[in-house]
Amino acid sequence: MPEETLERLDVRPGGSYIDATLGGGGHSAEILRRAGPSGRLLGIDRDEAALARAARRLESLPGEKVFVHGNHGDLGRIADENGFGEVDGVLIDTGVSSDQLDAAERGFSFRSDGPLDMRMDPSMGETAADLVARLDVAGLAEIFRKYGEEPRAAHVARAIVKARDLAPVTTTGQLADIVSRSLGAPGRSRGHHPATRVFQALRMAVNGELEALQKALEDAIARLRPGGRLVVITFESLSDRLVKQCFASHAGREVSLQQGGARWEGALPRLERIDRHAVAPSKAETASNPRARSAKLRAVKMPERAEGSEPGK
Numbered sequence: 001m002p003e004e005t006l007e008r009l010d011v012r013p014g015g016s017y018i019d020a021t022l023g024g025g026g027h028s029a030e031i032l033r034r035a036g037p038s039g040r041l042l043g044i045d046r047d048e049a050a051l052a053r054a055a056r057r058l059e060s061l062p063g064e065k066v067f068v069h070g071n072h073g074d075l076g077r078i079a080d081e082n083g084f085g086e087v088d089g090v091l092i093d094t095g096v097s098s099d100q101l102d103a104a105e106r107g108f109s110f111r112s113d114g115p116l117d118m119r120m121d122p123s124m125g126e127t128a129a130d131l132v133a134r135l136d137v138a139g140l141a142e143i144f145r146k147y148g149e150e151p152r153a154a155h156v157a158r159a160i161v162k163a164r165d166l167a168p169v170t171t172t173g174q175l176a177d178i179v180s181r182s183l184g185a186p187g188r189s190r191g192h193h194p195a196t197r198v199f200q201a202l203r204m205a206v207n208g209e210l211e212a213l214q215k216a217l218e219d220a221i222a223r224l225r226p227g228g229r230l231v232v233i234t235f236e237s238l239s240d241r242l243v244k245q246c247f248a249s250h251a252g253r254e255v256s257l258q259q260g261g262a263r264w265e266g267a268l269p270r271l272e273r274i275d276r277h278a279v280a281p282s283k284a285e286t287a288s289n290p291r292a293r294s295a296k297l298r299a300v301k302m303p304e305r306a307e308g309s310e311p312g313k
Ligand SMILES: C[S@@+](CC[C@H](N)C(=O)[O-])C[C@H]1O[C@@H](n2cnc3c(N)ncnc32)[C@H](O)[C@@H]1O
Pocket: 020, 021, 022, 023, 024, 025, 026, 027, 028, 044, 045, 046, 047, 050, 070, 071, 072, 073, 093, 094, 095, 096, 097, 098, 120, 209, 212, 213
């Protein structure tokens, strides 16, 4: 949804923007073109190789560019350290990129066999194989339930533990096979590959995705100038729910008081919703790019007069 995204970001010439998920740099290229020679962009990605590729791609575009290898869970610190303490817009395009999904050696996909890795930042942290080897049935089932909403979480976890007692589970192919065999026909009949939920859950656990997103949203909101925009794209319902709840709390509500007047209830600073509901991709877009199928876009705006933007007001 590139056009819908940029429309909501409302890039102004000379503005300062943060792309908290730089990826291939497609959105950032358009931000730089629209912000022009006096525009500024901070691009963050936890995948160092993606960051380097995007930096090369964006080199010749106008404006000041700062690229940081890091987690947008640290967005506040990264922004402050790099002179982006107040910005006109923040974009968060969550999840993995097509480049990451298509690279078998990154271990994100059950469609191609590769090492069971799934780290967006391959330089640090536990891999999915480490988690599968370390956790007991209850620990695995909790991840599958919490991050994958897998209805048969305990059943799949038991099948994995049984299989790993025979041989370590170290590849995406092995895991996909164990999950498919344990879920059998009912799993397949939902129209998705039976391992979809388990792979999503492990990826989200390995990368701490919900925790990073929660922090990134609050850090971004705290740095919006009056009129500034925050635009978020998600690809699964858990992240979308988190964004929806965060925006709803900052959009607040007026509660009428018995003695007259009204009191506003909600998190500060108070924000305006740009759309009433999440925006979904058009039929034409999902036809040409099936991966966009589950995308949801939500956007908020800091009021021009930043009423109630200071805590306690
Ligand atoms: C869907 S892609 C972004 C695509 C990008 N908007 C474009 O136009 O090419 C998501 C990117 O965000 C990165 N990413 C995901 N979670 C992150 C996090 N917590 N911190 C930093 N980068 C993250 C991934 O490594 C990936 O490169």
